[in-house]
Amino acid sequence: QKEVEQDPGPLSVPEGAIVSLNCTYSNSAFQYFMWYRQYSRKGPELLMYTYSSGNKEDGRFTAQVDKSSKYISLFIRDSQPSDSATYLCAMKKEGAQKLVFGQGTRLTINP
Amino acid sequence: DAGITQSPRHKVTETGTPVTLRCHQTENHRYMYWYRQDPGHGLRLIHYSYGVKDTDKGEVSDGYSVSRSKTEDFLLTLESATSSQTSVYFCAISGSYAGTLGVNEQFFGPGTRLTVL
Numbered sequence: 001q002k003e004v005e006q007d008p009g010p011l012s013v014p015e016g017a018i019v020s021l022n023c024t025y026s027n028s029a030f031q032y033f034m035w036y037r038q039y040s041r042k043g044p045e046l047l048m049y050t051y052s053s054g055n056k057e058d059g060r061f062t063a064q065v066d067k068s069s070k071y072i073s074l075f076i077r078d079s080q081p082s083d084s085a086t087y088l089c090a091m092k093k094e095g096a097q098k099l100v101f102g103q104g105t106r107l108t109i110n111p
Numbered sequence: 112d113a114g115i116t117q118s119p120r121h122k123v124t125e126t127g128t129p130v131t132l133r134c135h136q137t138e139n140h141r142y143m144y145w146y147r148q149d150p151g152h153g154l155r156l157i158h159y160s161y162g163v164k165d166t167d168k169g170e171v172s173d174g175y176s177v178s179r180s181k182t183e184d185f186l187l188t189l190e191s192a193t194s195s196q197t198s199v200y201f202c203a204i205s206g207s208y209a210g211t212l213g214v215n216e217q218f219f220g221p222g223t224r225l226t227v228l
Contacts, residue, residue: 006153032215043201043219044154051215088153092215097142097161098169099217101153 003027006089006102015111019076023089023102026070030091030100033065035074038086038104047087048074079109114138115220117202123226130189132223134202136182141206142214143185145169145177147198148222154201160185192227199224 006023013019021035032051036044048063050056050072056063062075072091076083089102114137124130134143144159146169156169158177166177174196176188189196200223206214 004153034216036219041222043221046216046218049216090154097144097159097167098156099154101155103151103153 001026003100004089004091004102007105008103010106010108012108012110013079015079015081015109017079017109019079019083019107019109021074021076021087021089021105021107023072023091024070025072025091025100027093027100028067028070029093031094032092033063033072034090034099035061035063036088036090037083038088040085044088081109081111084108115202115204115218117200117220117223119223120221121224123228124192125228126193127191130192130225130227132187132200132225134185134187134220136185136202136204138204139182140204141182142204142217143179144203144205144217145175145185145187146201146203146219147171147196148201149198157187157200192225194227197225197227 004025035048037047038044050063050065053065053067060077064073086104086106088104090099092099116135118133145157146154148154155171157175158169160166160179178186202220203217205217
């Protein structure tokens with residue numbers, strides 16, 4: 001069983017829709033949670049970074065962490081075609097250097 | 112792009128040949144990392160460095176070695192490339208000696224696409 005599970009999709013939604021992307025994890029020691037966006041043939045770009053539980057909002061993006069359920073989410077409001085990319089969740093333990101990634105979800109926003 | 116460049120960006124080589132990939136950063140970051148990205152596996156850590164001449168293994172380090180003789184450069188070497196090392200390799204950085212960037216946020220370079228025939 002992988003430490004971090006992420007539905008690879010693909011996920012296709014119409015422009016303007018609210019998108020929900022999710023990851024589950026098994027290691028309760030994870031304390032730092034990130035979401036990366038990766039366009040085709042590019043490097044991952046850090047979108048959201050959260051410590052421990054709670055919500056964080058940045059423009060159209062909201063990250064949620066529920067440590068009791070070992071579940072994290074990324075919501076995209078008013079989705080745009082430019083949001084079409086692969087979204088990777090990642091997490092790490094306190095003091096560790098390794099980021100543990102999910103497989104990534106490929107998202108397409110249709111105009 | 113956090114001032115990270117990788118070279119070469121693409122490389123095709125043959126089984127058994129040595130290959131060195133270079134990661135160069137311009138903003139004095141303390142930590143540097145090498146990941147590989149493969150379908151179905153996501154990104155996996157190969158090696159990382161926490162300072163000049165200070166390196167440690169990640170989860171998929173077999174067949175790879177690294178060196179960091181200067182703050183700005185982190186080299187990944189495949190001593191004898193195998194087809195299983197065909198992958199996209201990403202360098203990442205975190206932390207700054209000046210304390211302006213935390214150690215928990217990692218920023219990635221553009222990647223090197225390596226094909227071993």
